[in-house]
Every structure is written in structure tokens, then in C-alpha cells.
Amino acid sequence: xxxxxxxxxxxxxxxxxxxxxxxxxxxxxxxxxxxxxxxxxxxxxxxxxxxxxxxxxxxxxxxxxxxxxxxxxxxxxxxxxxxxxxxxxxxxxxxxxxxxxxxxxxxxxxxxxxxxxxxxxxxxxxxxxxxxxxxxxxxxxxxxxxxxxxxxxxxxxxxxxxxxxxxxxxxxxxxxxxxxxxxxxxxxxxxxxxxxxxxxxxxxxxxxxxxxxxxxxxxxxxxxxxxxxxxxxxxxxxxxxxxxxxxxxxxxxxxxxxxxxxxxxxxxxxxxxxxxxxxxxxxxxxxxxxxxxxxxx
Numbered sequence: 001x002x003x004x005x006x007x008x009x010x011x012x013x014x015x016x017x018x019x020x021x022x023x024x025x026x027x028x029x030x031x032x033x034x035x036x037x038x039x040x041x042x043x044x045x046x047x048x049x050x051x052x053x054x055x056x057x058x059x060x061x062x063x064x065x066x067x068x069x070x071x072x073x074x075x076x077x078x079x080x081x082x083x084x085x086x087x088x089x090x091x092x093x094x095x096x097x098x099x100x101x102x103x104x105x106x107x108x109x110x111x112x113x114x115x116x117x118x119x120x121x122x123x124x125x126x127x128x129x130x131x132x133x134x135x136x137x138x139x140x141x142x143x144x145x146x147x148x149x150x151x152x153x154x155x156x157x158x159x160x161x162x163x164x165x166x167x168x169x170x171x172x173x174x175x176x177x178x179x180x181x182x183x184x185x186x187x188x189x190x191x192x193x194x195x196x197x198x199x200x201x202x203x204x205x206x207x208x209x210x211x212x213x214x215x216x217x218x219x220x221x222x223x224x225x226x227x228x229x230x231x232x233x234x235x236x237x238x239x240x241x242x243x244x245x246x247x248x249x250x251x252x253x254x255x256x257x258x259x260x261x262x263x264x265x266x267x268x269x270x271x272x273x274x275x276x277x278x279x280x281x282x283x284x285x286x287x288x289x290x291x292x293x294x295x296x297x
Contacts, residue, residue, distance in 0.1 A: 010038060017060035019052040022212040022219025024226060025125040026052060026060075027183045029096055032123060032205075035193040038063060040092040041080055045073035045106060047098035048132045049125070070105045073097050074113035077120045085119075092197060095122040099140035100130045103166050114173040114202045121196045121203045124166070127211035135214040139164040142234075143281065144274055146266040147214070158269065162281065167206050171240050176201035178240040179248075182208045184226035188237060188248060195241065208235045216265025228260040233282045236289055245296040247289060257282055 012033040019026045025048060033040065042065045044050050050067055053059050068076040073095045081093045097106060102124040113120060129147050130136040137147040142163045146152050150159040170178055176199035181189040189207065196203035210226055212219045229235040230249060234257060237249040257279045261267040270278075 010034065012038060012040070012062050014060045014062055016054070016058075017052045018054055019048070020211075020213050020219070022210075022222045023048070023052070024183050024209045024211075024222050025049060025098075025127070028123070028125050028181075028189065028207045028209060031183070031186055031189050032094065032096075032193050033063065035190050036092045036094060036121075036197060039090065040064075040094055041066070041084075043068055043073050043077045043080065043093070043095045045095075045097050045101040046070040046132070047101050048127070049096050049098065051132060070101050072109055073101060073106055074109040074120070074122060077122070078109075078113045078116065078118045081118045081120050093118075093120045095120060097122070097124055098130075098132070099124060099126045099128060100132075100138045102126075103139035103164050107166075107169075110170075110204075111173065114170065114175050114204070117201045119176075119199075119201055121193070121205065123205045123207060125207050125209040127209045127214060128163070129211075129214050131211050131214045140166070142278075144267060144270055144278060146216075146269065152269045156269070167204075167240075170204045171245075174243070175204055175240075177203040178205075180206045180208070180235065180237050180239075182226040182230060182235065182237070184223055184230060185237065185249065192239060192248075195239070199241075214266070216268075217263050221263055225260065225263055228255065228263070231255045232257045232260045233286050234260055236286065238289065238293075243296075245289075245292045247293050254282075254286070 013030040017026055040063045045068050077093050077095045126140050128140045129138050135147050136149040141159045145159045152158050177196050179192040181192050208229055210222050231251050233254040238247045258275050
């Protein structure tokens with residue numbers, strides 16, 4: 001059966017998962033599987049999702065799932081895709097990985113997977129730190145953030161390096177499809193998953209995934225923070241398709257970044273000058289991506 005003939009609304013992420021209250025990652029996966037359907041194989045490396053799925057022999061996923069080592073998710077997915085192709089079978093191969101297993105530990109196998117052209121959808125749910133092992137900083141942690149390995153205290157040793165531009169790194173590989181998304185814009189996310197599914201080769205979707213535990217905010221604020229990340233310009237929504245770059249949502253007037261930062265305890269130590277620095281970084285990013293879009297026209 002062609003996977004596109006199946007019901008797009010089938011609930012393939014079942015109740016009873018082990019995510020923290022307010023975690024956005026299960027919602028992103030639930031929306032993704034609604035698009036991909038039952039003929040999907042999921043690969044999960046070491047990350048929060050490996051716990052969220054439930055402890056063996058129980059699981060909240062009702063599709064085949066492979067747990068694999070931190071650095072090997074894209075390599076494992078490559079092998080599954082190649083085996084399915086050799087057997088003449090059709091199924092979606094989906095990687096669901098955190099930022100630690102994508103920005104840092106797993107970037108080598110991700111790079112290889114895209115370079116070889118495997119038809120795999122790689123989704124990174126980005127909660128901007130190694131949340132599963134104790135909120136340690138990752139390459140995805142933004143400038144100015146508190147983590148357990150970038151403490152503040154009297155010495156103010158918060159994260160002093162900017163967030164890694166992983167989407168830019170992946171775009172340099174020229175994948176079939178690349179996009180950013182959040183759960184605050186669910187139809188946008190699902191449309192991008194559809195494009196990833198229907199692309200001819202490797203696809204990468206970067207989903208911002210607010211984390212109440214690590215970001216230090218009340219669980220009920222997850223959706224609001226996801227939306228503010230976009231409305232302030234902290235996390236632009238865009239796609240890269242067939243060599244064309246396009247911003248998929250432009251706020252009519254970007255809100256000040258302070259509205260996003262003030263809701264999160266991980267930024268409560270920032271001074272006015274440091275918040276202004278972040279605002280400048282966001283403004284420069286938007287200037288850059290708007291020029292990229294102009295060049296793609």
C-alpha cells in the first residue's frame with residue numbers, strides 16, 4: 001500500500017509516554033506521525049525521546065522503532081533505508097533526535113547520510129541542551145543561557161558562545177529539503193513534513209522544542225514560548241527546497257526579544273546590555289536571511 005493512501009490523522013503516538021509535563025517534543029512527533037502514517041520506521045538515539053517512549057517492554061510508539069547509540073542515528077537510518085530499497089519495499093524512515101545527538105555527537109553520521117543521498121527524514125527536536133543527562137550545554141545552547149555546565153554565580157560563566165548554525169551547515173550539503181518549525185505553528189510543521197516525505201532524497205527538519213525543566217518556566221507556558229520564539233525572531237521559520245530559500249512566516253512587527261527571555265529562568269541573570277546584545281544578534285540574523293531570500297528569487 002502506498003503510504004500516502006493511509007489515514008493522515010491516525011494517532012501513532014499513544015497516551016502514557018514518560019515526557020515531563022509541558023514537553024513539546026511528543027507533540028512534534030505526534031504531528032509528524034499523523035502525516036507519515038503507519039508505514040514508518042523510527043530511529044531514536046540516546047536522548048529524551050529514548051525515555052519518553054517508555055521503558056522496555058512498553059512503548060508509546062505504535063510503529064517500528066530502533067534505539068541506537070548517540071552518534072549513530074543517521075547511520076542506522078541509512079542502513080534501514082538501503083535495506084528497504086533493496087527489498088523493493090516502501091516506508092518512511094524517520095530519525096527523531098535531540099540537539100546533543102544532532103548538533104554535536106551525531107553530526108558526522110548526519111553529514112554522511114545526506115552526502116550519500118539516503119531518503120531519510122531527520123527531525124531534530126531542539127531543546128538547546130543535554131536535558132536527559134542533567135541540562136548540560138550543547139552546541140545548540142544560545143548565547144547567555146544558564147546550564148549546569150555554564151553556571152552563572154558571581155563569575156557569570158553563562159554560555160559565552162553563539163548557537164551553532166546547524167541549518168546552515170546542513171544547507172551546505174544541498175539536501176532535498178530543509179526546514180525549521182515549532183509546535184506553535186502546527187499546520188506549518190505538518191506541511192513541511194509532507195514536503196520532506198515527498199522529497200526525492202534526504203530531508204532535515206529542525207524543530208525548536210522548549211523544555212520547562214531546563215529552560216526554567218511553568219509547563220503551561222510551552223506553547224506561548226514556542227510562539228514568542230518565532231514572533232521575536234529568535235527562531236525564524238523557513239525552508240530550503242530545490243536550491244531556493246524561503247522564509248515561511250514573517251511577523252508583521254517583530255516583538256522585542258526581552259518578551260521571550262523574561263519568561264525563562266535560564267536567562268534571568270541577563271543585564272539590560274546583555275539583552276540588547278541578543279537583540280542585535282537577532283536583528284543581524286534577520287538581515288542575513290532576508291538577503292538570502294532575495295537572492296533566491
